Amino acid sequence: MxxxxxxxxxxxxxxxxxxxxxxxxxxxxxxxxxxxxxxxxxxxxxxxxxxxxxxxxxxxxxxxxxxxxxxxxxxxxxxxxxxxxxxxxxxxxxxxxxxxxxxxxxxxxxxxxxxxxxxxxxxxxxxxxxxxxxxxxxxxxxxxxxxxxxxxxxxxxxxxxxxxxxxxxxxxxxxxxxxxxxxxxxxxxxxxxxxxxxxxxxxxxxxxxxxxxxxxxxxxxxxxxxxxxxxxxxxxxxxxxxxxxxxxxxxxxxxxxxxxxxxxTVPGGAYFPEVRYDTHVVDKMPAGNLRRYVCIDYGFDMFACHWIAVDENNNAVIYREYDAKDMTIGSVCDVMRTLSAGEHIEMYLAPPDLWSREQITGKSRAQHFYEGGISLTKTSNDFPAGCAGMKEWLKPVEVDGQVRSRLSFLDGKAPNLYRCLQKIQKDKNRPNVYAKEPHDLTHDPDSLRCFCVYWTSPAKASPKKKKKKWTWDMKEDYKNASAEGKAYLREKWGDPE
Structure with a gap:
């Protein structure tokens, strides 16, 4: 050979x-x-x-x-x-x-x-x-x-x-x-x-x-x-x-x-172990008046945005999210205006880095947002305080025998934020904050942090209905009504005397 x-x-x-x-x-x-x-x-x-x-x-x-x-x-x-x-x-x-x-x-x-x-x-x-x-x-x-x-x-x-x-x-x-x-x-x-x-x-x-x-x-x-x-x-x-x-x-x-x-089993473990389906997910929006906020984290690599409604008792629900890559500020503003159409947004909350001025134009990105029709409100850049605020909002508490979080997720409406909160870990060197790696997990929590670190307010309480004095014929109607009819009459006239 x-x-x-x-x-x-x-x-x-x-x-x-x-x-x-x-x-x-x-x-x-x-x-x-x-x-x-x-x-x-x-x-x-x-x-x-x-x-x-x-x-x-x-x-x-x-x-x-x-x-x-x-x-x-x-x-x-x-x-x-x-x-x-x-x-x-x-x-x-x-x-x-x-x-x-x-x-x-x-x-x-x-x-x-x-x-x-x-x-x-x-x-x-x-x-x-x-x-x-x-x-x-x-x-x-x-x-x-x-x-x-x-x-x-x-x-x-x-x-x-x-x-x-x-x-x-x-x-x-x-x-x-x-x-x-x-x-x-x-x-x-x-x-x-x-x-x-x-x-x-x-x-x-x-x-x-x-x-x-x-x-x-x-x-x-x-x-x-x-x-x-x-x-x-x-x-x-x-x-x-x-x-x-x-x-x-x-x-x-x-x-x-x-x-x-x-x-x-990584040392430190998950930063938000309290986030669970049974305590943090709801199937409907709160009743009564709502005060609505939008919070964002913007970078050219990722835009994360969340809509949050706060009820009269200062409980909140995240009812919408939007995540996308490679978006200009003009495109971002168009999306935010379209998705918020018909809603009164109290404030658009954003991190302070958007107020840094660009060398070429002399404008900040916040100014570009304003020119696109979105007026941003600057929140705090205090990372530990923001993380503490998130923990406070997400902490399950017992109310009327039921354990719930003050900040909930409308079922299926913010899946990426929910996933990131469940997966993100404690910082190995600073256990009081969440880790910044993997970076893919941080965009949505950073958006929510803008809401949790800011001084938000509950919705204005609905005016109480005046009780109407029940007459004998009203009571007779109530007595003969079905369960559904009785519920309607109580809603209309209040509880019978």
């Missing part, structure tokens, strides 16, 4: 034997070996199990402890897919451009250290007739002598990332911490969603409230769930864990969980 025939046969064998390919040809950087940083990838038992599980499933999500080499594992798996079959496309998505470049760098390390199978296009050996690779900052491509190119493209987090590509493998690295995770998933998943092909691997440590957490904990979404505990690394023993725990304290369960339950 010629060298080319031997190489082709080896690649054919590797295509169906992933563990063999990784352990024979792939390498990693081992920071514990400064004398020889690049080491052959000798798989641990849990890494082998994970690879075998990934190969059998199209949709995979991996919840893992820190520093277990799984980014290297997934890159190695991707290198096999690109090299052992021509014309393959792999897309890697990371939090930042620097992290996306790091994925490409690791892919280049894999190919650099398998000279038996592939050569660097910049340094091709004499007589070489096999595949060659070429690396750029955000892309690595393989040129085959007898087939279409394979390519690895890396992207940082952005709403439209990877939208225009058709991929064979989609990799989400540190998925829980990617901004625009929902938008990226919506645009990227169709790139691999073909009836007979395409695969996705999402891996991350946990971040509560993230899309990653939703996908991992959803039992019905068809994902293959893989959990990798801290002890997957055979070098980590009980003594290592105890020393780490002394250093990290309770944070160890987030970074180095032993079980799925530990991974999902």
């Amino acid at each position: 010629t060298a080319a025939e031997i190489r082709a046969a080896e690649l054919e064998y590797c295509r169906d034997h992933t563990v063999y390919f990784i352990e024979t040809y792939c390498h990693i950087e081992d920071k514990d070996r400064p004398d020889a940083l690049i080491q052959p990838f000798d798989l641990w038992p849990m890494q082998k199990e994970a690879i075998e599980s990934i190969e059998q499933n199209r949709k995979n999500v991996i919840l893992k402890a820190r520093q277990l080499g799984f980014s290297w594992l997934v890159i190695s798996y991707a290198s096999k897919k690109m090299l052992c079959q021509t014309g393959r496309t792999v897309i890697g998505l990371s939090r930042t451009e620097a992290e996306a470049q790091e994925l490409v760098r690791r892919m280049e390390i894999e190919f650099r250290y398998m000279p038996e199978l592939i050569a660097d296009a910049k340094d091709v050996p004499p007589g070489w007739a096999g595949p060659v690779y070429n690396k750029k900052s955000m892309e690595l491509s393989i040129k085959f002598p007898d087939g279409p190119d394979s390519v690895f493209k890396a992207f940082p987090s952005s709403p439209g990332a990877a939208r225009s590509f058709t991929a064979d493998l989609l990799i989400f690295d540190e998925w829980a911490f990617q901004q625009f995770a929902r938008e990226i998933w919506a645009s990227a998943f169709p790139t691999i969603n073909r009836p007979m092909g395409g695969q996705v691997i999402g891996l991350s440590t946990i971040e509560r409230g993230s899309l990653f957490e939703e996908i991992f904990t959803d039992p019905d979404n068809g994902f293959n769930k893989i959990f990798i505990p801290w002890y997957a690394d055979p070098k980590r023993d009980a003594a290592w864990y105890q020393e780490t725990k002394r250093t990290m304290g309770d944070l160890i369960t987030q970074e180095y969980p032993a079980t799925i339950e530990e991974a999902l």
